[in-house]
Amino acid sequence: MRPAFIEQLKNAWTQSNSFLCVGLDPTPDRFPRSVARDATGVVRFCTEIVDATQAYVCAFKPQFAHFAAIGLEDGLAKVIDYIHETYPHIPVILDAKRGDVGSTAERYAEEAFVRYGADAVTVNPYLGWDSIAPFAEYADRGVIVLCHTSNPDGVWLQEYPVDDPVYLRVARLTAEKDTGNLMLVLGATFPELIGRIRQEMPSMPFLVPGVGAQGGDLDAVLDLGRSNDGTGLVINASRSVIHASDDGDFVAAAESAARVLATRMEIVAKN
Amino acid sequence: MRPAFIEQLKNAWTQSNSFLCVGLDPTPDRFPRSVARDATGVVRFCTEIVDATQAYVCAFKPQFAHFAAIGLEDGLAKVIDYIHETYPHIPVILDAKRGDVGSTAERYAEEAFVRYGADAVTVNPYLGWDSIAPFAEYADRGVIVLCHTSNPDGVWLQEYPVDDPVYLRVARLTAEKDTGNLMLVLGATFPELIGRIRQEMPSMPFLVPGVGAQGGDLDAVLDLGRSNDGTGLVINASRSVIHASDDGDFVAAAESAARVLATRMEIVAKN
Numbered sequence: 001m002r003p004a005f006i007e008q009l010k011n012a013w014t015q016s017n018s019f020l021c022v023g024l025d026p027t028p029d030r031f032p033r034s035v036a037r038d039a040t041g042v043v044r045f046c047t048e049i050v051d052a053t054q055a056y057v058c059a060f061k062p063q064f065a066h067f068a069a070i071g072l073e074d075g076l077a078k079v080i081d082y083i084h085e086t087y088p089h090i091p092v093i094l095d096a097k098r099g100d101v102g103s104t105a106e107r108y109a110e111e112a113f114v115r116y117g118a119d120a121v122t123v124n125p126y127l128g129w130d131s132i133a134p135f136a137e138y139a140d141r142g143v144i145v146l147c148h149t150s151n152p153d154g155v156w157l158q159e160y161p162v163d164d165p166v167y168l169r170v171a172r173l174t175a176e177k178d179t180g181n182l183m184l185v186l187g188a189t190f191p192e193l194i195g196r197i198r199q200e201m202p203s204m205p206f207l208v209p210g211v212g213a214q215g216g217d218l219d220a221v222l223d224l225g226r227s228n229d230g231t232g233l234v235i236n237a238s239r240s241v242i243h244a245s246d247d248g249d250f251v252a253a254a255e256s257a258a259r260v261l262a263t264r265m266e267i268v269a270k271n
Numbered sequence: 272m273r274p275a276f277i278e279q280l281k282n283a284w285t286q287s288n289s290f291l292c293v294g295l296d297p298t299p300d301r302f303p304r305s306v307a308r309d310a311t312g313v314v315r316f317c318t319e320i321v322d323a324t325q326a327y328v329c330a331f332k333p334q335f336a337h338f339a340a341i342g343l344e345d346g347l348a349k350v351i352d353y354i355h356e357t358y359p360h361i362p363v364i365l366d367a368k369r370g371d372v373g374s375t376a377e378r379y380a381e382e383a384f385v386r387y388g389a390d391a392v393t394v395n396p397y398l399g400w401d402s403i404a405p406f407a408e409y410a411d412r413g414v415i416v417l418c419h420t421s422n423p424d425g426v427w428l429q430e431y432p433v434d435d436p437v438y439l440r441v442a443r444l445t446a447e448k449d450t451g452n453l454m455l456v457l458g459a460t461f462p463e464l465i466g467r468i469r470q471e472m473p474s475m476p477f478l479v480p481g482v483g484a485q486g487g488d489l490d491a492v493l494d495l496g497r498s499n500d501g502t503g504l505v506i507n508a509s510r511s512v513i514h515a516s517d518d519g520d521f522v523a524a525a526e527s528a529a530r531v532l533a534t535r536m537e538i539v540a541k542n
Contacts, residue, residue: 025375065371065378071386073344097371099395100336101422104296107336115342124370126397126417128424146397151372153399160440161432169431209372 002084005119005142006180008091009205012058013231015089018262019222021207022053022254023095023238024062024079028070030246039075042067045250046079049242052255054087056262059120059234061207064096080116091119093207093234097146098135099124105134113141120144122185122207125170129177136182143182145174147197150187150210171197175204183207186225188216188235195224202228211261212240218264230267237261273355276390276413277451279362280476283329284502286360289533290493292478293324294366294509295350296334299341303519310346313338316521317350320513323526325358327533330391330505332478335367351387362390364478364505368417369406370395376405384412391415393456393478396441400448407452414453416445418468421458421481442468446475454478457496459487459506466495473499482532483511489535501538508532 002008013019024046028037035041050060060083067076080092094116098108112121112135120142123132135143148158148167158167174182184201186194188210197206206225210216218235225233241261245253273279284290295317299308306312321331331354338347351363365387369379383392383406391413394403406414419429419438429438445453455472457465459481468477477496481487489506496504512532516524 063375065369065375065382068344069378069381069386071344073339073342097395098336098368099370099397100368101420104334104336107340110340111336115340124368124395124397126370126395126425126428127420127422128427128429130422130424149372149398151398151401153401154397156399156444157397157437157440158399160437161435164432166428166431166437169428173427 002088002119004140004181005091008089008119009058009234010231012090013267016056016058016262017267018056018058019233019235019265019267020057020258020262021059021061021093021234021236022049022057022241022258023209023236024049024060024242025066025238027066027243030243032246032248032250034248039072042072043075043078047082048251049254050079050083050087052251053241053258054090056258057090059091059093061093061095061236063238064094077116080118084117091142093120093122093142093144094118095122097122097124099127099131101127102130102134105131109135109138113138120183122146129173136177139179139181141181144207145170145182145184147171147174147184148186148190148193150189150214150216154187167193171201175201178204185209188218188221189214191217191220191224194221198225198227203232205232205234207234207236209236211235212237222265235265273359273390275411275452276362277476279360279390280329280505281502283361284538287327287329287533288538289327289329290504290506290536290538291328291529291533292330292332292364292505292507293320293328293512293529294332294334294507295320295513296337296509298337298514301514301517303517303521305519310343313343314346314349318353319522320525321350321354321358323522324512324529325361327529328361330362330364332364332366332507334509335365348387351389355388362413364391364393364413364415365389366393368393368395370398370402372398373401373405376402380406380409384409391454393417400444407448410450410452412452415478416441416453416455418442418445418455419457419461419464421460421487425458438464442472446472449475456480459489459492462488462491462495465492469496469498474503476503476505478505478507480507482506483508493536506536
């Protein structure tokens with residue numbers, strides 16, 4: 001029996017002293033020649049990245065599509081099991097962005113929490129709360145609601161209308177429904193929005209993608225995004241860590257990239 | 272090489288003379304005792320439903336979560352392959368409601384179209400167009416954008432704000448981007464909205480869930496939703512067909528339920 005997700009996260013912040021989350025989005029085309037571009041290779045690649053970066057992270061975030069595109073659900077399960085067994089204090093966030101009507105959402109929750117044993121999962125709010133509730137009912141698991149994303153076209157829907165935008169309604173609904181296991185996804189490419197939401201939600205943790213390859217401003221995110229106790233951030237970097245090198249030194253390069261990021265993401269008391 | 276999705280759909284409308292799409296959302300708990308509640312049973316259940324209902328449908332729509340929750344991706348692939356091989360004129364819509372940033376959306380498109388060989392896939396617009404474009408680039412495959420869904424809480428986001436709601440913007444963006452392979456999801460529980468969108472988009476096909484267990488008004492959908500040539504609808508029924516009986520007569524019951532629905536959904540010239 002694993003502790004509740006939020007307890008795992010608090011513990012992992014303390015142990016790592018870092019907001020870094022390493023995203024496991026393996027791209028076999030970028031594997032070095034020494035790693036096979038097959039199921040065995042993907043699992044080996046991910047577990048070696050996990051070993052190299054585990055000291056620097058508060059969470060790992062495997063990305064579903066990167067396994068599913070090539071039929072590697074078993075590999076995804078093996079990677080999650082490996083993290084649970086080898087580093088039981090590090091929570092695993094399954095990035096699957098599920099969103100469907102209630103009876104189907106129950107099956108997606110079963111997939112994430114029972115089949116894969118993920119500690120948390122990302123979900124999409126387009127279908128409203130009854131599409132998220134079946135996940136949130138797993139009180140010991142984290143449910144991370146897409147709110148304001150890091151991609152260029154996200155604003156088209158999320159910042160509409162200007163006066164009282166969708167992302168703000170999503171954030172407020174999530175806060176209203178929260179009984180201690182909900183989080184928001186807020187892209188690092190819009191740090192001022194992270195600050196705006198933080199003012200309304202002083203303690204909710206945020207999952208922040210987009211600081212690496214997508215170019216978000218890390219210092220601004222740290223400055224504006226920390227919670228009232230100085231924690232509250234899970235800042236994801238994927239490609240910039242796991243594919244820091246495409247050569248035989250990818251493990252050392254990932255370790256180095258994670259170490260540098262973790263140093264920049266140290267958890268310090270808030271000003 | 273299969274024809275383009277929209278050509279398949281037109282051909283299937285002609286062959287079946289019906290708007291019925293049978294949703295394959297197998298629930299092993301409801302299988303009769305004669306069907307094993309395992310991988311083999313799920314595939315057998317689905318292929319027997321396909322055989323029993325194929326004469327009455329313009330499409331089949333396997334629902335991803337119902338396979339993924341219990342680790343049956345191989346079963347899902349087998350069911351899709353079976354339909355392609357046995358009834359090559361019937362398009363297969365993979366209902367997966369994917370939505371993610373561009374580089375990840377590429378992997379989801381690969382999953383749906385390459386791995387599973389689906390003819391079309393459902394996608395979620397919350398992340399904006401750059402999350403849908405990687406699917407739409409497969410010009411011969413259908414991309415079906417969630418617009419207005421059939422569940423009670425969908426309106427919370429989709430009908431916001433009242434003046435110029437999100438669902439209408441999604442519909443208009445989809446029409447603007449369409450080069451012949453896009454569709455919208457419009458729930459049967461809101462037929463007047465289907466009529467509103469139809470007035471603006473006289474020829475785009477709509478995928479309409481929610482007429483069975485969810486209680487949508489079929490006659491109003493038919494009246495308000497048909498396109499300018501009298502087609503334009505793919506009306507899904509899942510549980511009301513595939514679980515029409517939970518006993519040993521489930522195949523006959525599904526055949527009967529599909530036949531009755533197809534008769535009610537006959538394609539006739541528009542008034």
